[in-house]
Amino acid sequence: MTKPEPIIRLEDVHKYYGDYHALRGITAEIGQGEFFSLLGPSGCGKTTLLRAIAGFEDISSGAIMLGGKNMEGVAPNHRPTNMVFQSYAIFPHLNVEQNVAFGLRKSGMAAADKSRAVGQALEMVGLGGYGARAAHALSGGSGSACTLPAP
Numbered sequence: 452m453t454k455p456e457p458i459i460r461l462e463d464v465h466k467y468y469g470d471y472h473a474l475r476g477i478t479a480e481i482g483q484g485e486f487f488s489l490l491g492p493s494g495c496g497k498t499t500l501l502r503a504i505a506g507f508e509d510i511s512s513g514a515i516m517l518g519g520k521n522m523e524g525v526a527p528n529h530r531p532t533n534m535v536f537q538s539y540a541i542f543p544h545l546n547v548e549q550n551v552a553f554g555l556r557k558s559g560m561a562a563a564d565k566s567r568a569v570g571q572a573l574e575m576v577g578l579g580g581y582g583a584r585a586a587h588a589l590s591g592g593s594g595s596a597c598t599l600p601a602p
């Protein structure tokens with residue numbers, strides 16, 4: 452049986468910012484349904500790589516293959532990716548609960564169901580009981596996530 456094509460394939464990806472060599476030959480394969488985390492110290496290139504996969508950054512050499520297709524020259528809105536920038540995704544004028552509920556505003560879901568869904572989501576990430584806090588009153592860290600929709 453042939454191995455299924457990885458959903459993300461990075462082939463010797465290099466990125467220069469001027470003279471600065473930010474990505475130095477990244478090669479990786481990520482399969483459908485895999486949960487993949489990039490960990491490393493600040494400045495090691497995590498955001499650069501995610502931005503390159505999502506198409507917000509051109510790479511200097513190598514290839515980024517998504518679903519078997521080379522993404523060279525493909526604009527972000529034409530790639531099968533979603534990217535969430537933690538710091539930009541939070542509305543500072545809304546509390547934690549309201550931030551989490553934001554996407555459900557137009558869903559037509561009953562208020563009680565919305566409230567339950569938000570409570571479950573907060574519990575799931577260990578933030579149960581923090582719903583009424585202002586968003587800036589949580590310790591943030593920083594990060595970004597890049598997801599592909601299920602095929």
Ligand SMILES: Nc1ncnc2c1ncn2[C@@H]1O[C@H](COP(=O)(O)OP(=O)(O)O)[C@@H](O)[C@H]1O
Pocket residue numbers: 468471473491492493494495496497498499500
């Ligand atoms: N637009 C840019 N111009 C020049 N250098 C950059 C730019 N973006 C990032 N860098 C540099 O590239 C390196 C990797 O940055 P980044 O991908 O943001 O790292 P991380 O997300 O792992 O903290 C850092 O040294 C950073 O200063």
Ligand SMILES: [Mg+2]
Pocket residue numbers: 497498499593594
């Ligand atoms: Mg970063």
